[in-house]
Amino acid sequence: xxxxxxxxxxxxxxxxxxxxxxxxxxxxxxxxxxxxxxxxxxxxxxxxxxxxxxxxxxxxxxxxxxxxxxxxxxxxxxxxxxxxxxxxxxxxxxxxxxxxxxxxxxxxxxxxxxxxxxxxxxxxxxxxxxxxxxxxxxxxxxxxxxxxxxxxxxxxxxxxxxxxxxxxxxxxxxxxxxxxxxxxxxxxxxxxxxxxxxxxxxxxxxxxxxxxxxxxxxxxxxxxxxxxxxxxxxxxxxxxxxxxxxxxxxxxxxxxxxxxxxxxxxxxxxxxxxxxxxxxxxxxxxxxxxxxxxxxxxxxxxxxxxxxxxxxxxxxxxxxxxxxxxxxxxxxxxxxxxxxxxxxxxxxxxxxxxxx
Numbered sequence: 001x002x003x004x005x006x007x008x009x010x011x012x013x014x015x016x017x018x019x020x021x022x023x024x025x026x027x028x029x030x031x032x033x034x035x036x037x038x039x040x041x042x043x044x045x046x047x048x049x050x051x052x053x054x055x056x057x058x059x060x061x062x063x064x065x066x067x068x069x070x071x072x073x074x075x076x077x078x079x080x081x082x083x084x085x086x087x088x089x090x091x092x093x094x095x096x097x098x099x100x101x102x103x104x105x106x107x108x109x110x111x112x113x114x115x116x117x118x119x120x121x122x123x124x125x126x127x128x129x130x131x132x133x134x135x136x137x138x139x140x141x142x143x144x145x146x147x148x149x150x151x152x153x154x155x156x157x158x159x160x161x162x163x164x165x166x167x168x169x170x171x172x173x174x175x176x177x178x179x180x181x182x183x184x185x186x187x188x189x190x191x192x193x194x195x196x197x198x199x200x201x202x203x204x205x206x207x208x209x210x211x212x213x214x215x216x217x218x219x220x221x222x223x224x225x226x227x228x229x230x231x232x233x234x235x236x237x238x239x240x241x242x243x244x245x246x247x248x249x250x251x252x253x254x255x256x257x258x259x260x261x262x263x264x265x266x267x268x269x270x271x272x273x274x275x276x277x278x279x280x281x282x283x284x285x286x287x288x289x290x291x292x293x294x295x296x297x298x299x300x301x302x303x304x305x306x307x308x309x310x311x312x313x314x315x316x317x318x319x320x321x322x323x324x325x326x327x328x329x330x331x332x333x334x335x336x337x338x339x340x341x342x343x344x345x346x347x348x349x350x351x352x353x354x355x356x
Contacts, residue, residue: 007031007038012060019113020050020068020078021106030110031058032118040107047080054086067117069093070125078127083218089117090125094289097121128253135221136250139243140293142214149207156183156200163188180204233344237351240304240341244297249342251294255346261339263284270335295334302334309353312336 194243234245258264
């Protein structure tokens with residue numbers, strides 16, 4: 001432990017800043033006050049242990065402000081510190097100012113966080129209410145099973161292609177009951193391949209059942225009085241369904257916290273990156289920062305929305321006429337769609353097709 005001899009006297013009636021470098025078992029803490037290093041300490045990774053230490057040595061301080069990087073530890077520590085009367089900031093790791101330093105240690109990382117916090121140089125992650133966070137995880141779990149289902153489908157296709165087995169039926173949807181029944185009858189030269197296909201089919205059924213269960217849970221959430229009004233406003237747009245609407249509501253929670261449409265799109269990672277030097281300005285791809293879950297469902301839904309909304313369709317066609325490929329054009333449409341959905345929630349009005 002490294003610290004001043006009389007911490008209590010030095011920090012009396014002052015603001016103390018503490019950077020925390022969090023790992024699974026141990027946390028490195030760095031306390032600073034008036035730009036001076038007060039204490040460096042390594043403790044067991046436990047919120048109660050941290051609160052006990054801070055309360056013992058910094059009870060005379062006017063305020064103790066903690067900061068740590070967003071990561072695997074989530075918001076548990078934040079809530080514990082706030083409940084104990086301290087202030088806490090969670091900052092995104094990719095927004096911490098970088099310093100060209102050939103020596104990187106956990107203690108230095110903690111000190112760097114404390115210094116940047118005291119200087120007001122850190123961005124803060126929005127911390128949702130515990131209920132919203134829990135309901136959000138239902139959506140994310142469904143997305144996880146959806147990815148697994150897609151992976152299993154691709155594995156089945158690869159296995160069939162490997163053996164030159166082709167589904168000859170004219171039915172375009174390959175995952176109908178008829179197609180699955182046909183897969184049960186496929187024969188291979190070696191029985192081990194049949195065994196492998198059976199395992200893939202078992203995994204397919206398992207993931208599909210989980211998705212159905214989680215979808216029912218999400219549909220029940222959409223009927224909750226907390227979300228139902230805004231859910232109906234969003235789904236008034238043809239192409240915005242259950243998953244997109246609930247992802248929008250749960251992942252964003254409160255769109256009023258975004259002061260402008262530009263900041264909202266920046267949070268979604270739908271704004272163009274920029275590389276400027278002198279008189280030269282070059283616009284790049286979208287930043288892809290912020291909430292990837294909302295960005296993903298917006299882009300997916302935009303392909304359907306342009307079939308029903310003449311305003312967004314006209315924008316898509318206008319961008320395509322310049323020679324821009326479809327993927328870039330649909331991202332621009334998704335950005336406009338995001339802005340319009342945000343406005344619906346702010347004004348508390350249903351989405352109107354064709355209104356610019």
